[in-house]
Amino acid sequence: MFADEEADPSEVILGGGRLTPGVVKIGETVRRPKSVFTRTLLLHLAQAGFDGVPKYLGCDELDRDILAFLPGDVPAKWRALTDDQVAAAGALLRRFHEASRALADHLGDGPVICHNDAGPNNTVFRHGRPIAFIDFDFAAVGDPLEDVAYMAWSWCISSKPARGDAASQAHQVRVLADAYGLSTAQRTRLVDAVYERLIRNERFWTARAFTGPPVISGPSPAEVLAWTSTEKAFVARFQRVFTAALA
Ligand SMILES: Nc1ncnc2c1ncn2[C@@H]1O[C@H](COP(=O)(O)OP(=O)(O)O)[C@@H](O)[C@H]1O
Numbered sequence: 001m002f003a004d005e006e007a008d009p010s011e012v013i014l015g016g017g018r019l020t021p022g023v024v025k026i027g028e029t030v031r032r033p034k035s036v037f038t039r040t041l042l043l044h045l046a047q048a049g050f051d052g053v054p055k056y057l058g059c060d061e062l063d064r065d066i067l068a069f070l071p072g073d074v075p076a077k078w079r080a081l082t083d084d085q086v087a088a089a090g091a092l093l094r095r096f097h098e099a100s101r102a103l104a105d106h107l108g109d110g111p112v113i114c115h116n117d118a119g120p121n122n123t124v125f126r127h128g129r130p131i132a133f134i135d136f137d138f139a140a141v142g143d144p145l146e147d148v149a150y151m152a153w154s155w156c157i158s159s160k161p162a163r164g165d166a167a168s169q170a171h172q173v174r175v176l177a178d179a180y181g182l183s184t185a186q187r188t189r190l191v192d193a194v195y196e197r198l199i200r201n202e203r204f205w206t207a208r209a210f211t212g213p214p215v216i217s218g219p220s221p222a223e224v225l226a227w228t229s230t231e232k233a234f235v236a237r238f239q240r241v242f243t244a245a246l247a
């Protein structure tokens with residue numbers, strides 16, 4: 001913003017996000033930098049009858065997307081969640097994927113649209129229950145297992161001792177797999193997919209550390225990389241525990 005520009009008093013900056021500058025609330029709407037893919041995806045999902053995402057409401061005079069603001073809580077940080085919350089998130093992800101199939105068919109390259117960032121920090125909870133996903137900047141055609149793997153990590157798995165032992169986390173990954181309705185073949189690939197997702201995370205944050213704009217809030221890319229490396233070691237160490245719980 002230039003020195004002589006004043007902030008629009010009707011705009012409330014929405015905190016909690018780490019990557020996208022300029023996410024604001026005006027009345028019951030959210031304004032975000034324009035994304036043609038987000039618009040296409042949200043309009044498609046609405047047409048398919050899926051209500052677990054904000055409605056796309058158009059574009060404003062500053063060329064920003066206008067999305068419906070969804071009342072509820074969006075946790076800024078990952079944290080321990082109950083089995084019921086994990087199950088509801090898994091079922092929501094499955095409905096998201098199913099509703100996206102026709103668009104993915106049209107685009108080619110994969111059976112569904114993956115959200116690719118469906119952590120608790122991009123989920124609206126209402127009365128403690130996950131009811132919608134937000135933030136579709138990484139959404140793309142892909143393999144549904146990639147999203148389930150990221151959800152297994154971001155919702156169920158953590159190397160922090162306060163988050164419980166690997167056996168109880170593995171049980172929760174099983175809850176997620178059951179709620180999503182993963183096939184037997186997909187279950188056998190899930191733990192590897194979690195590990196691959198951690199490697200993908202490292203690649204993203206390595207690139208971001210060298211070339212990206214700074215994060216808006218929270219840990220630096222270097223701190224995220226150190227933490228991801230610890231998480232990778234945790235998943236590798238308890239691979240058998242996670243695999244057994246899914247069998
Ligand atoms: N449609 C929405 N309804 C309710 N809250 C939202 C919505 N969109 C964004 N937010 C809030 O704004 C924050 C930042 O938005 P987000 O799209 O996740 O940006 P970032 O890419 O920075 O993570 C979210 O963490 C959430 O608290």
Ligand SMILES: [Mg+2]
Nearest residue numbers: 017121122135
């Ligand atoms: Mg976000």
